[in-house]
């Protein structure tokens with residue numbers, strides 16, 4: 001018997017929402033279409049393309065890679081294997097940066113996003129603060145290609161450069177704000193072998209050490225790259241806030257504080 005939308009939704013072993021999202025993606029239709037057309041017979045090619053995506057999802061592939069995008073700060077960011085999938089908790093980093101930029105009153109504040117991945121943080125800041133001059137770096141040329149594509153698609157002005165942390169911005173004038181969502185998962189954390197994380201670039205997740213190494217590198221290099229009155233804000237793991245506050249204090253930062261994400265976890269620290 002020919003597959004209909006209803007039969008396919010009923011027989012797939014994925015959660016219903018994920019099945020609907022994959023089918024919408026294959027058919028390029030809104031959810032309301034699926035509901036209104038649930039007895040429509042599907043083309044064999046459509047069923048095959050859906051089945052291939054469903055099989056990948058059943059094998060653990062993240063939805064964002066299968067759909068090719070993930071929403072962040074209300075914008076649809078393209079993602080692909082090789083770039084970290086933007087997380088909702090990282091929106092706190094953007095909101096904090098935007099607030100600081102707007103309160104600074106600077107006519108053309110200089111912003112640096114270290115390890116930009118898909119470009120989600122840098123591009124969201126650039127879109128929210130058109131007065132800012134936004135720079136973003138990554139060590140992965142593959143990530144920068146995705147980030148550059150996102151900037152073009154979303155109409156954001158961001159200057160990208162490739163390199164290891166501050167090596168990518170040698171010779172640049174000082175910045176008024178530096179932000180980063182660096183790899184902060186400890187190399188021995190069992191989560192790296194579970195769920196979506198198995199499919200994401202390992203270098204975006206862990207520093208290969210205790211999870212504090214990349215954060216330390218960013219903190220250590222910041223004073224030389226910050227303009228007077230400039231601030232640094234970083235995302236970190238649920239149990240790293242006090243270690244990051246200490247790093248900043250020991251490096252001479254004042255007014256060091258941490259902010260909680262929507263789950264009540266101290267998620268970003270800056271000063």
Ligand code: GLN
Pocket residue numbers: 087181182183184185197204205206
């Ligand atoms: N927040 C991510 C996670 O826990 C980790 C990303 C990162 O290391 N920056 O899955």
